[in-house]
Amino acid sequence: MSTRILTAIIAFALHAPFALAQNVPLPDIGSSAGEILSPEQEHQYGARMLYEMRRVDLVLEDALIADYVHALGYRLVALSERPEQQFTFFVVRSDDINAFAAPGGFVGLNVGLMHTAESEAEVAAVLAHEVAHVTQRHLVRAYESMQKATLPIALAMLGAVLAARNSSGDGTEAALIGGMGLLQQQAINFTRHNEYEADRVGIFTLAKAGFDPEAMAGFFGRMGRATRANSTGEVPEFLRTHPVTAARITEAKNRVEAIRRDPPAVPEPAANEARFRLMRERAHVLTASEPAKLVGVYRNQLRHAEAAQAPALRYGLAIALLRSGQAKAAGNELDTLLASAPTEIAFLLPRAQARRDAGDAEGALKTLQALAELAPDHRAVQLALADALNAVGGKANGEQAMAALRPLLARNAADPSTQAAFARACELAGEEARALEAHAEVALYTGRPYDAMEQLKRLLERPDVDYYQRARVEARIEELKPYMAELERQRIRREDQDR
Template sequence: MPRATRRTLVASFCLVSLFAVPPAGHPINEDIELPQLGEPADAVMSPREEYQIGARVTAQIHAAGYALEDPQLTDYISRLGWHIASHGSRVPDHLQFFMVRDPRINAFALPGGFMGFNAGLIMAAESENELAAVVAHELAHVTQRHIARTIQGTRAADIATWAAVLAAIIAGSASPDVVLGALSLGQAASLQRQVSFTRTHELEADRIGIGTMIAAGYDPQGMVSFFRRLEQQSRLYGSQIPDILRTHPVNTTRIAEARQRADGHTGRADEIRPLTFRIMRARARVLTVERPSQALDYFKQRIESGIDHPAEWYGAALSHHALGQFQASDEILDRLLKDTPDQLHFLLLKAENARGRRAPEEALATLDQALEQQPRYAPLRFAYAETLMDAGRPEQARQFILDGFEHVRPFTETHRILARAARASGDRAELAYQSATYAWRRGDAETAMEKLDAGLRHSDLSEDERARLRSFRKEVRETLPKYWRPDYEDEPNALRRHG
């Protein structure tokens, strides 16, 4: 199958993710076949090709500013995702979880193990059990290789149509007219065929997801309650149904099927991390509103209505911080820390307030207190390194990250911070390497190549530095299509000029 056709199918998978449902009365096959090694899907798309497609789409999402690159939210969804994945029947070789800066409810799994979760999903969930249900569902799409299986069963796909749909998804358009306009090119029928094929995958993902979340210690009723609430919202809004429910309906049939599966299992009724979940839900709201004052009004109203919960106060404190009102934020945090003096998210925000006041030594003292409790927490280590650089100590910041590298290794943020430290220290070889690694880890191999080539242009590199950059360049180049060439590679003496 042509490479371009494979890329267009990514859009279909995003579009029919969590909320696609079978038609009413659609029979359930409890003996759904699982993919086996050597099945026809492998001949259509190899795992390496799946990874390349997922990486390219993820790079576009980041380039469009659509990703919500917040270390605390990323760590939260990653920990949740890996915990659930570790209890599945198979653990993918590669998984990368990221947040999407979108207040609407959605989640999607790209080929190659790249999984995106809208901030609106966390805000809509009422418990971590509900969020775990979505993660487990999307994870099943990855483990069952639904993209490759969809391609295997696809007879036709219109490149222009799917490209337009993918562009609309990446741009996060809030207007369904953008997508509907793209589909008015006479290809609505082929779109419907694509959606119909993947409905079996949605049922499969529900079934496998429930089993996985039970094994991970979550209550499977979380999937039932989340579906039920979405269905109630769709009936409540009537003709004014939100865009996400218009394109991703949830009906009573799917709710009944999820309930039937969940009722057959015994899951824990209590939540695993109730406070952390609610803090992250509040954080997602503050980081996605158009104006921080909107979030502040929201939390004030909830507190005044009697929802006197630490997470609501945290949301108010974070809103004050976003407004630059650091003293007001600290006043709330001081009250919270009297009851829970070691709560990491409260201490991190207090340190951020000190940084906002340009008091790095005060911030470091607060972070030292937090490090005594949780030295392995990656967002805490990132904040400490950033604060050291605020204090004019980039070499110390770099060493701090490297000393705890095993704790921050999975995060792209690690390489952004190392690149910042290298820039501040004037280390051009290290800057090129870390900047390239940051781009590559975000799926952007082309930018990684540009960073490496820029580094190789410097004539004062040592042989070891040049060899390191060359070796990495070769590795990155192998992930790009053979036909890809940067402009300068077509020029004479290009290899000599660029190392």
Template structure:
């Protein structure tokens, strides 16, 4: 019953390639996405296409669900968007569990960042530089050409293919799609390879965004320069990012000049970045043993490095040495008592130590300090379920779900789990339907809601809500079939 490790719940919610239907749906056309001359697709169409793209991404790869990592990347992204040219545009940031150095922008403002890129970046300004660059590709509408070349396909096929190309799966036609689609994928690939003019524009706009956000604008050229250098070192092993975003010395020189105009003295790094990087490094290691060994060595070399200490605490805990983990976390908290990531890590460790009361109290205190913090809320919900308090867990997750940014796979799974123990049956169906929906499986989502509708005892209000959601799903499925 009791999960062995926390990551089992949060990192490995793997949704691997389900036999998708590339090539089965063909024929009619995408909605008119406009042309390169500048006419725009309607925001509603773009949102719908974006949501479809995101579901294809989920069906084709593994996303990182670690609450702290997800939270961190979303908050950094939101900060950049606030200072971009289109602060009102609805961006969504997500992290792909993939060691290659890559980041990409898809339709509808969906921006993916590979774990390999986070682990390669040396500081927050480098990561922010790449993100600001991707945001600019979206705001400057550089993806329109890719939409155009996709316009001969059905909407779901185009979404799936753009996802496959961006994830790098299409470079091996056997892996991501049927051979018949390889030619179309090639076309999309070419359209997704931004032109040099696009790249320079994304650099220029992105650097402005960095500067306005108070983040060191040199982060962007610094990271690109390092990628550029690495191509010389690794020969054919070109970082994925450079395939879609060709970097030239000329371009780097230009961005350095722009960064200089904005001046130095802006924020280069945060402790939070270093902690997230250490956390990902530990969680993605081949085994807890490997990372415990690695961080023991690192800690001997740099005993005063806080992120290394945190990495060792987490690695020790995952490796079963909870005494060391607890000792180190207490030391970290003595210096910096309010840091969320320390508090939740310690609370999770106390859960593993069967110190449930202390753990739940630490979660509650942290939520009192940071009301609405999603990472803490998710861990607290999971801990409540584990502690046999599913009713409280259900209330906690329902409170979180009032916020749109909380509409994540992990939260719907927690909702399904909590309500299956303590909620009405139809609610479990509702929650499970949302899980299937996000996973890109409309028929199963519809089936769950149809079963819910057959149940008795719900209020008219709940019935109307389920009915409305069911109709939305059915409409979407019909649209897919028509295309």
């Protein structure tokens, strides 16, 4: 299938229903937003978007960065208008300066936006704006005013594109197009009123959480100036959906003045600039297509850096070296960093990785085992330990890795990296049936729900499934049935639409 046809399909899938929704007046089905999409349906739609994005490799799966953004997001949610609402924050492998919210409290933050931000407060400002879109129920209203079926149709069409890709072998291109389509699809057009409300509510949340409320106006203003100065005329995606006008900046500034006159009680200064800078460089390097090129860039920047910027730049250099196969040099840079921050986990984990890459897998494992005892609740540490155990291999190591991962699964089973590591550990430990169950979960969370269901059903036919596992798998199948039924229903609706 040619790129052009794929693009056309995506364009149809994404834009035709939008156009339709705008032109055809819909019957007024109900008055309350809640009646159109139930909270469970909202969550399903958002989750499905996340799974599909993982399927085309658009989600940055890195425990350190994911947990950092999760913590930052939840610091805002806790002080938002609906602190009880469930949120899922994730980082998107895209250079576009953008962030977006989907139904069910799913909030995506692009690496491009993180990389452009000059402070943690600027990222927090954008997240607070997106959180406000969710807490003010703008999404549900936007979906109401479009067509309820738009998102499922777009996702189903994307599924068709991906299936075509598998048969033609023209992999990368289709995945890229599919990914871009998914991102474009997030550009739900909120009303002007919605945007002002998200600014107004978001900026207050930002201030309550102890961030500089001026960051919102500052970031929007800087993005606006950057766009005007940019000779290619390319407008960052966030600005396309969030046009920065002089009025908007003035309003944000006025709100800052109002907040200053009557400041909310702030628990403590929230911003952690040092951590933000480390995670910003880490995300940049982990998503770079040619990390080796960044080695020279960072070396050059380090030469002219101010003292406050140097550790993050050196960290970026170390990760770039690690990613381009220069483990020994990476280790040296990390040792320099560790000399002034010996307990920094963001340094210790790649240090162990460098040791492993340099051929000392046992030494790396010992380091991680010691670290895991000091930080038993640290997800990134336990995941790294499990990976190291799996890499060395053997039954005993597999069992240890299972033990390290079990508490993580108990806290969050919906993480494909943890499930994949658990599956590998089970295989090493000789627990094949348990491994297959974890593989099914990986399939579900990476956008292959039919695969997942098939694997779970086949599992029940195996003689080595014990009573407890059987009960668990049967319960899981029952749990997934409504979700599968919803997928089927949406397929039918899509066929109706095509006719």
